[in-house]
Amino acid sequence: MATDSGKTPGTPVPGGEATLEGGSYEVIRARLHSQADALATQANDLNARRKALFGGTELTVIGNERVRTENNCVPRDIVSVGKYLLFGYNVFIGLKKETVVSDVFSLHRFEKTAEGFDLSAVPPTEAGGFLADPRFVKDFSELYKYYKDAKLLQLRRRDSRLLAVFQTGQSARDLKVFRFNVDVEGRATYVDNQGERDHVYPASHDFEWTVATREQYVLGQHPHVNVLDQVFVETVKGDLTIKVEDNTSTGLGIYSEPVDDPDQSLDDAEFAWTQVGGLILLRVLPFREKAHRYLVFNARTQHVVRIDAIGQSCVRLPEDQGIVFPGGYYLQTGDYKVFDGASEQMEFHHAVRSPNGEDVLYVFHRRDEGSYVLFPYNLVRKEVQTPLLANGMSLFADGGLVVFRATSQEPTRVHPMQVWQTPFVSDEHATG
Numbered sequence: 001m002a003t004d005s006g007k008t009p010g011t012p013v014p015g016g017e018a019t020l021e022g023g024s025y026e027v028i029r030a031r032l033h034s035q036a037d038a039l040a041t042q043a044n045d046l047n048a049r050r051k052a053l054f055g056g057t058e059l060t061v062i063g064n065e066r067v068r069t070e071n072n073c074v075p076r077d078i079v080s081v082g083k084y085l086l087f088g089y090n091v092f093i094g095l096k097k098e099t100v101v102s103d104v105f106s107l108h109r110f111e112k113t114a115e116g117f118d119l120s121a122v123p124p125t126e127a128g129g130f131l132a133d134p135r136f137v138k139d140f141s142e143l144y145k146y147y148k149d150a151k152l153l154q155l156r157r158r159d160s161r162l163l164a165v166f167q168t169g170q171s172a173r174d175l176k177v178f179r180f181n182v183d184v185e186g187r188a189t190y191v192d193n194q195g196e197r198d199h200v201y202p203a204s205h206d207f208e209w210t211v212a213t214r215e216q217y218v219l220g221q222h223p224h225v226n227v228l229d230q231v232f233v234e235t236v237k238g239d240l241t242i243k244v245e246d247n248t249s250t251g252l253g254i255y256s257e258p259v260d261d262p263d264q265s266l267d268d269a270e271f272a273w274t275q276v277g278g279l280i281l282l283r284v285l286p287f288r289e290k291a292h293r294y295l296v297f298n299a300r301t302q303h304v305v306r307i308d309a310i311g312q313s314c315v316r317l318p319e320d321q322g323i324v325f326p327g328g329y330y331l332q333t334g335d336y337k338v339f340d341g342a343s344e345q346m347e348f349h350h351a352v353r354s355p356n357g358e359d360v361l362y363v364f365h366r367r368d369e370g371s372y373v374l375f376p377y378n379l380v381r382k383e384v385q386t387p388l389l390a391n392g393m394s395l396f397a398d399g400g401l402v403v404f405r406a407t408s409q410e411p412t413r414v415h416p417m418q419v420w421q422t423p424f425v426s427d428e429h430a431t432g
Contacts, residue, residue, distance in 0.1 A: 004359060006145070006422065008132055008275050011068075011405060018040060018249055024040060025141055028259070030347050036316045041090065041234055041431070045328070049058035049113075049253075049354055054279065056079075058383055058421075059376050059420060059422050059423070060420065060421050060423070061418060061420055062419050062420065062421045063116045063117045063419035064116075064205045064416065064417070064418055064419070065117050065119050065417045065419065066119075066283070066339025066414050066415060066417065067085075067087060067106075067108060067119050067404075067414075067415045067417055068121075068413055068414055068415075069087070069089065069106055069413050069415065070102065070388065070413075071091045071411075072091065072092070072182070072411035072413055073089035073090060073091040073411050073413075073414070074089060074090050074406070074409055074410075074411050074413070075087070075088075075102060075391065075404060075406060076089050076090055076152045076154070076155075076370050076392070077152070077153075077154050077155040077370060077391075077416050078128050078392040078394040078402060078404060078417075079155040079157055079162065079390040079394050080110070080154065080157065080291065080395060080396045080402075081107070081155065081182060081186060081188050082127055082129075082185065082186015082187065082188075082392050083109070083110060083111075083121060083164065083186055083396070084107050084108060084110060084122065084126060084127045084184070084186070084392055085107060085108040085109070085125075085402060086105060086106075086107055086108075086109070086155060086162075086394075087105065087106045087107075087108060087292070087415075088104060088107075088152045088155050088164065089104065089106055090104070090151045090152055091103050091104065091411065092411060097235060098144070098145075099144035100137075100139075100141070101124065101131055101132075101136070101137060101140055101236055102124070104140075104152055105124075105125060105164075105331070106121050106130055107121065107122050107123075107126055107127060107131060108120060108121050108122065108400065109122050110396060112184075115420055119417060120183060120333045126402070127186060127187060127188050127191055128183075128186075128187030128188045130180050130187075130188035130189060133189075133190040133335075135411070136178065136190040139178065139192075139193045140178070142165060143168070143176055147166075147168040147169070147176070149168070149169065149170075150165075150166050150167070150168050150176070151166065151167055152164065152165070152166055152174075152394065153165045153166060153167050153257055153370065154365075154367070154370060155392075156199070157182070158198060160181055160183070161180070161181060161182070161195075161198060161347065162179070162180040162182050162188055163177050163178070163179060163180075163199055163284060163367075164177065164178040164194050165177050165199055166178075172367060172368060174201065175196055175412050176193055176196075177194075177196050177198065177199045178190070178192075178193050178195060179191040179192055179193070179194070179195035179196030179198060180311075181185050182207055184325070184428070186419065196209065201347050201348065201349060202348055202349075203348075203349065204213060204312070204314075204347060204348055205313065205314050205315070206312040206314075206315045206316055207276070207314075207316060208274065209272040209273065209274055209283055210273055210274060211270070211271070211272045212225045212227075212270075212271035212272060212273075212377075216271075216365060217223075217266060218232070219248065219266075220325055221248055221249055222236065222237065222241075222247075222248050222249065222250060222251040223236060223248055223417060224241075224248065224266070225242065225266070225281060226246060227244070227271075227272045227273050227282070228275060228280065228340045228355045229282055230244070230272070230297075230299055231243070231244060231281060231282075231297045231299075232244070232245070233271060234250075234251075234266060234269075235259050235266070235268075235269040235284065235286045235287070236264065236266055237251055237260065237262065238258060238262035239251075239256045239257060239258050239259055240254070240256065240258075240259050240284060240286060240293065241253040241256040242256070242257040242282070242297065242304050254302060254303075254304060255295070255304035259286040259287070259289070260286060260288060260289050261286065261288045261289075262318075264287035264288075265287075268286075268288075269284060269285060269286050269287055270284070270285040270292075271283070271284055272284075272285075272311070274351050276316050276320050276322070276323055277319075277320035277321065277322070277332050278279070278298060278299045278300045279297065279298055279299070279322065279323065279324045279330065279332065279334050280296075280297040280299065280380045281294065281295070281296055281297075281310060281323070282294065282296075282297060283372070284316065291305060291308070292308075292309065292318060293310050294306065294307055294309075294313050295307070296310070296312040296323075296336070296431070297332050298330075298331070298332075298334055300334065301334040302399040303329070303334060304364075307325070307327070307328070307330065307336075307338055309325045309326055309327035309328065309338065309364075309383075310325050311349070312325065312326055312327075312344075312345070312346055313325060313347050313348040313364060315348055315351070315362065316348040317329075317331070317360070317377055317379075318360060318377075319379065321379065321382055322382075322431070324327075324362050324377065326346030326347075326348075326364040326376050326386070327339050327340075327346075329375060329377075329384045331382060331384070332382075333382060333423065339387065343368075344366070345366050345367075345368065346364040346365065346366050346373060347364060347365055347366070347367070348362075348363075348364055349363040349365040349372070350363050351363065352395065352424045353424075354390055354423040354424050354425070355425060355427055355430035355431075356430075357379070357424070358379055358380055359376060359377065359378050359379070359422075359423045359424065360376075360377045360379070361374060361375070361376050361377075361422070361424055362374070362375040362377065362395070363375075369391075370390070370391055370392070371389070371390070371391050372388075372390045372391070372393050372403075373387050373388070373390075374387060374388040374389075374390065374393065374403075374421055375387055376388075376422070387427065388403060388420075389405065390403035390404060390405055391402045391404055391405055391406040395424060397420070397426040397428065397429045398423065398425055398426075398427070398429050399421060399422045399424050400419060400421065400422070401420040401421075401422045401424070402417050402419055402420075403417070403418050403420070404416060404417045405418075405420070
């Protein structure tokens with residue numbers, strides 16, 4: 001693409017002024033940079049005053065602690081129950097004949113102290129005594145009695161419902177889900193072991209794909225599919241090509257990549273799209289290929305990037321400011337990032353919005369590994385902070401976030417936890 005090289009250094013300035021040292025291009029560039037810096041300073045000052053007036057909390061680490069368990073175990077998940085932290089894990093019992101509740105669950109306080117945070121264990125009679133409920137103890141004992149391979153998969157909070165998800169067989173679909181109700185005071189009460197219907201995830205995509213039909217086909221020497229009169233895509237003559245001109249006389253475009261079958265026609269491939277603000281997401285399945293290809297076209301920058309992680313799961317940012325997916329994000333500004341290996345088998349789990357509406361936390365989860373990826377997004381700055389990778393997460397009413405990362409799959413009694421302060425406080429805490 002041709003570019004303007006700018007003025008020749010030493011060009012006289014009209015009006016008889018002295019020659020500009022370094023050239024007028026450099027002077028103008030320096031002035032623009034200076035104005036941009038001044039504008040950024042004013043915007044930061046305004047944002048600071050706005051946060052002081054309306055409130056706002058940055059996502060920051062405020063503690064590193066350790067939780068100790070009675071037995072060597074492999075941690076699986078954590079969840080908040082009122083002011084307590086419920087820790088779930090899988091333990092190798094060895095010669096022990098019976099698995100009891102304390103072999104899989106422990107309850108811990110979550111209190112800030114002068115030295116850091118107190119995460120010491122508390123009796124199972126705390127938080128309403130749900131772990132000591134005779135009905136739960138009976139159902140739990142029967143689970144391990146009749147399903148020798150039973151193991152804890154996940155702990156979930158869904159509004160006032162707490163779920164403990166166990167795998168009972170070889171398939172991930174062989175599940176038993178214990179249900180508890182949690183009241184506004186943080187007391188949990190056992191319901192039953194029939195919570196499979198509650199254990200559902202949101203839709204993987206919060207938008208619908210529009211599938212191309214013959215009405216969008218534009219025929220010619222290099223035929224293509226017309227997408228919203230903004231972008232044109234085809235898979236003929238050996239490559240997948242994206243163009244920004246409705247021109248079938250040439251096969252050149254702004255983006256291309258080879259396809260497996262070079263002899264396919266336009267009818268042989270499948271095309272679909274959706275629009276998110278100024279972004280057009282494309283889903284293409286070339287002829288005789290098994291995996292869809294996913295691409296993002298930015299109408300503002302005329303830029304195309306392939307991001308196959310979109311196919312796994314993808315949700316829109318507020319006000320259509322962009323998209324977020326397990327492996328990264330793409331913003332309307334053209335800023336994007338894709339993290340290697342972060343998207344495989346990840347699903348959209350849930351989103352948490354701060355009371356002031358400025359911040360949103362997007363959570364993705366991988367069921368078989370129990371791992372999480374958390375994307376904090378700020379609407380005012382239009383910025384995604386560095387994602388948090390975790391093997392368990394627990395968000396408390398005061399915005400405290402506890403995460404743990406498993407250092408290995410070897411059983412251990414000491415489990416490092418990291419505490420973050422976040423803007424994601426509960427509505428009751430924000431108004432209290």
